[in-house]
Amino acid sequence: MKFANVLLPLKMTVEVTYSVPSGFEEKVTRGSYVRVELSGREYTGMITEISETPPDYKGVIKDILSLENRDAANEKEIELLYWIAEYYMCTPGEVFRAASGNNIPRKKRTTSKNKSKEPFISTLSEEQQKAFDYITGIIDNGKPILLKGVTGSGKTEVYLKLASKTLNRGQDVLLMVPEVALSRQLTKRIEEYFPGKVLLYHSRQPAGTREEVRQKVRNRDEPHVILGLRSALFLPFTNLGLIIVDEEHDTSYKQNDPAPRYNGRDAAIVLAGLHKAGVVLGSATPSMESLYNCEAGKYHLCELKNKYYSAQESSVEIIDTIRETRKKQMSGLFSVRVLEEISKTIESGRQVLIFRNRRSYSPMVQCIYCGDIPKCKHCNVSLSYHKKKGVLQCHYCEYRRSFTTICTNCGKPGLKERGCGTEMIEEEISRTLPEAVCSRLDSETASSASEEKRILKDFSSGKSNILIGTQMVSKGFDFEKLSLIVLIQADSMLATEDFRAQEKAMQMFTQLAGRGGRRSHRGHIMIQTSRPDHPVFQKFMNGKSIIEREFRERREFGYPPYKRLIRVVLKHRDKDQLNSFALKTRMAIESSGITEINGPFPPAVDRIRSYNILNLLLRIDKSPDMRKVKKTIYNKVNLLLKEEGRGVILYFDPDPL
Numbered sequence: 001m002k003f004a005n006v007l008l009p010l011k012m013t014v015e016v017t018y019s020v021p022s023g024f025e026e027k028v029t030r031g032s033y034v035r036v037e038l039s040g041r042e043y044t045g046m047i048t049e050i051s052e053t054p055p056d057y058k059g060v061i062k063d064i065l066s067l068e069n070r071d072a073a074n075e076k077e078i079e080l081l082y083w084i085a086e087y088y089m090c091t092p093g094e095v096f097r098a099a100s101g102n103n104i105p106r107k108k109r110t111t112s113k114n115k116s117k118e119p120f121i122s123t124l125s126e127e128q129q130k131a132f133d134y135i136t137g138i139i140d141n142g143k144p145i146l147l148k149g150v151t152g153s154g155k156t157e158v159y160l161k162l163a164s165k166t167l168n169r170g171q172d173v174l175l176m177v178p179e180v181a182l183s184r185q186l187t188k189r190i191e192e193y194f195p196g197k198v199l200l201y202h203s204r205q206p207a208g209t210r211e212e213v214r215q216k217v218r219n220r221d222e223p224h225v226i227l228g229l230r231s232a233l234f235l236p237f238t239n240l241g242l243i244i245v246d247e248e249h250d251t252s253y254k255q256n257d258p259a260p261r262y263n264g265r266d267a268a269i270v271l272a273g274l275h276k277a278g279v280v281l282g283s284a285t286p287s288m289e290s291l292y293n294c295e296a297g298k299y300h301l302c303e304l305k306n307k308y309y310s311a312q313e314s315s316v317e318i319i320d321t322i323r324e325t326r327k328k329q330m331s332g333l334f335s336v337r338v339l340e341e342i343s344k345t346i347e348s349g350r351q352v353l354i355f356r357n358r359r360s361y362s363p364m365v366q367c368i369y370c371g372d373i374p375k376c377k378h379c380n381v382s383l384s385y386h387k388k389k390g391v392l393q394c395h396y397c398e399y400r401r402s403f404t405t406i407c408t409n410c411g412k413p414g415l416k417e418r419g420c421g422t423e424m425i426e427e428e429i430s431r432t433l434p435e436a437v438c439s440r441l442d443s444e445t446a447s448s449a450s451e452e453k454r455i456l457k458d459f460s461s462g463k464s465n466i467l468i469g470t471q472m473v474s475k476g477f478d479f480e481k482l483s484l485i486v487l488i489q490a491d492s493m494l495a496t497e498d499f500r501a502q503e504k505a506m507q508m509f510t511q512l513a514g515r516g517g518r519r520s521h522r523g524h525i526m527i528q529t530s531r532p533d534h535p536v537f538q539k540f541m542n543g544k545s546i547i548e549r550e551f552r553e554r555r556e557f558g559y560p561p562y563k564r565l566i567r568v569v570l571k572h573r574d575k576d577q578l579n580s581f582a583l584k585t586r587m588a589i590e591s592s593g594i595t596e597i598n599g600p601f602p603p604a605v606d607r608i609r610s611y612n613i614l615n616l617l618l619r620i621d622k623s624p625d626m627r628k629v630k631k632t633i634y635n636k637v638n639l640l641l642k643e644e645g646r647g648v649i650l651y652f653d654p655d656p657l
Contacts, residue, residue, distance in 0.1 A: 006048070015049075018034075021063050031075070032046070036064055131304055169223075170223050172225075199225070199227070242278045251657045313513075315523070317527070350481050352486065353469070353482055353515060354486045355471075355485065359444055360444075361387035363419045372409035379399070437466065440469065503550055564654070571648070585637055597617070598619075633652075
């Protein structure tokens with residue numbers, strides 16, 4: 001009799017052993033997907049080991065129920081899965097759940113294949129050609145290459161030329177992007193270059209569609225360009241030749257919940273190593289970690305310093321809202337100067353982008369009589385006001401209640417909005433500039449793929465001339481007629497307890513500025529702020545970098561890229577029990593030899609879905625022993641959790657963003 005260790009999509013530290021029925025013995029192998037039963041429920045699991053030795057287990061060993069009609073996972077898939085589990089300090093079952101998703105084996109649909117044509121690649125500029133030649137000359141030496149190119153320099157053209165070279169060798173290309181919206185815009189463009197060879201993959205697709213993509217990737221008969229988000233890393237590659245990570249600095253590559261809390265960019269580098277594939281990281285505003293790795297000789301650096309269309313850099317104007325208010329030059333949310341510029345821009349037939357990184361009508365409401373701010377009953381956070389829906393809503397647990405001006409604290413009709421979101425901006429622009437045609441792009445309007453596509457299409461084609469949006473509008477979009485970018489309440493981007501706040505703000509400003517003036521017309525960016533003298537605003541306006549200062553401060557205070565961070569998150573419904581267990585957790589970590597520990601401390605939002613939250617932040621020196629250190633911490637804390645952590649939810653978040 002044969003026995004199989006089966007990995008299940010559950011948060012389990014051990015695999016479960018099943019007996020292999022006689023009819024399956026010749027069919028199953030390491031990586032085979034099987035149907036099994038555990039605790040009265042059926043799961044699809046993956047065989048990780050087959051043995052003829054029965055397990056040291058006295059209970060009944062159940063049979064595998066059936067063999068799934070799906071190709072077995074290959075060794076590289078399995079190796080990546082276990083690397084992610086170890087590095088990001090979670091169980092292999094949690095990674096397996098993310099990797100397998102909701103893929104349901106289905107009958108292959110017969111689809112008419114597009115006729116494959118020779119790819120058309122536009123002529124590269126001299127600078128782009130030099131970058132392409134440099135990259136192709138070193139891409140096989142095993143080091144990642146950072147392609148740092150100013151916005152509008154044509155990084156995508158270089159990507160496509162590299163992809164073409166890889167396809168001609170008969171190998172697959174994985175092109176990763178951070179957002180679904182960006183993948184949709186890129187899909188059409190890439191399909192023009194590689195008709196019939198482009199596959200789109202992300203978690204918002206139907207399960208059947210994702211399974212079809214998996215089958216095509218596994219098939220080595222024809223190479224493809226796979227355009228995907230971070231989940232595309234788990235595709236069953238058998239012939240991968242190149243990985244391109246566009247906008248490599250983007251925090252959307254980092255998964256926050258649920259586990260595995262992995263960074264798609266860093267995992268992509270590991271995947272490339274497993275396949276001996278080339279890897280190119282692209283950005284106009286690279287992460288400090290990638291710049292540090294270039295200085296340390298771990299990455300190659302290749303730069304594109306000029307815009308493709310020889311356009312000038314966007315001009316920058318800082319609007320001091322406090323001064324404008326004193327001069328009575330503010331009209332609602334906007335300065336009179338900004339409104340004049342918006343009006344002039346749309347009259348000239350050009351377009352405007354208004355950025356505010358807050359959805360809803362306003363982030364909170366407050367009683368003008370007693371000062372009370374309505375909060376979520378499950379989370380320690382104010383309720384956001386959504387005027388069109390007529391509700392107050394929590395953006396953490398989605399709790400909502402109907403909006404009324406009556407204050408539940410004092411009973412008076414005094415609830416008024418405080419602050420602004422994209423919905424309020426849209427309303428004010430429509431009222432102030434009735435000639436404008438506005439679109440709004442945020443997580444609400446983009447909840448439907450078709451609506452998101454329509455909004456972007458309308459703006460790209462000129463049907464709308466003002467686009468109001470959150471950070472998703474800053475990422476890689478190319479709008480030909482866009483020339484004016486306006487930032488509202490830009491101070492909020494710097495008012496966070498995050499050592500990366502200034503780096504992220506500068507990246508956002510640069511990315512937004514790059515959305516305008518991408519052809520012959522020079523772009524202009526206007527930033528409304530009550531802190532015009534802040535170093536980030538001043539350096540951005542004068543075209544200077546904050547990188548050297550950031551490196552200096554992070555070295556001094558022990559932050560990445562000079563040290564590794566691990567965030568330990570603890571949750572419990574009872575505050576006292578949480579505090580007690582958090583202190584014990586700190587002691588367990590200290591016994592592992594870790595001395596630099598902050599906390600336990602509450603995060604900015606310290607209660608979500610009725611769970612109180614505390615964090616511990618570990619700073620660890622970079623060393624070859626990192627794997628051993630992580631394993632020791634993981635084992636000690638989980639032993640404590642098992643013995644004394646009743647009711648506690650605990651997880652690790654290495655390299656938090």
